[in-house]
Amino acid sequence: MADIEKLVQDRTRIVFIMASTFALWQGSDIVTQVAAMDSVLFLYASLAKIFGAIAYALSALLLLLFYKRVNRAKAAMTLKDDWNRLSKGLAVQYGFFFMIAATVIMYAVAMFWDLPVMAVLQGLILVGVTATLLAFGILQGSSDGVK
Amino acid sequence: MSTPRPPSLENKLRQFRVDAGLTQQGLAEKVGVTRKTINTVENSIFIPSTVLSLKLARALNTDVHSLFQLPDILE
Numbered sequence: 082m083a084d085i086e087k088l089v090q091d092r093t094r095i096v097f098i099m100a101s102t103f104a105l106w107q108g109s110d111i112v113t114q115v116a117a118m119d120s121v122l123f124l125y126a127s128l129a130k131i132f133g134a135i136a137y138a139l140s141a142l143l144l145l146l147f148y149k150r151v152n153r154a155k156a157a158m159t160l161k162d163d164w165n166r167l168s169k170g171l172a173v174q175y176g177f178f179f180m181i182a183a184t185v186i187m188y189a190v191a192m193f194w195d196l197p198v199m200a201v202l203q204g205l206i207l208v209g210v211t212a213t214l215l216a217f218g219i220l221q222g223s224s225d226g227v228k
Numbered sequence: 229m230s231t232p233r234p235p236s237l238e239n240k241l242r243q244f245r246v247d248a249g250l251t252q253q254g255l256a257e258k259v260g261v262t263r264k265t266i267n268t269v270e271n272s273i274f275i276p277s278t279v280l281s282l283k284l285a286r287a288l289n290t291d292v293h294s295l296f297q298l299p300d301i302l303e
Binding site for chain 2: 085086089158159160162163164165167221
């Protein structure tokens, strides 16, 4: 049997990479929507957005290659075990909680500043997706002492 | 996020596993789960499903009731 532990660790790493590249891509896109087009901030955000988009696409490719490895090793059922299923459920709960929190914050901010609707919606998606992925990665990858 | 919760099930999984001379990885391979699953069950982070409990008992040549018990309710 292939090294399951290695596959679990690799999956955790890929999830963290996907979360961070997604956050970079979408976060910088939001900044380009609100920053003045002739500002330095807009320039840096544009570059970060391009870099983030490419990095996220590459991380998705990494995930695809990872699952090909899993299929070759016939380890799919092992990787989808009880703890994995529980982690996914908990991760979705955390993502939902953080998305609700972000909605409340944006609601409060909107009382003082006009916020572009698309940027707000994009921000909520960013928080929901990133928080879910990070939560899953942390639950799967947390160290546990005695082996 | 992985803080252990108060156990609502007493379990002797670690004791049986050690007595059988198995590592967590070894038991995980016998049962068909990841080492992390064995670790979280041993540390009472989550309660195993019925199927997993039966698989663990079979892998350790014992019965489910020997591995897992309800805690005594103090009056």
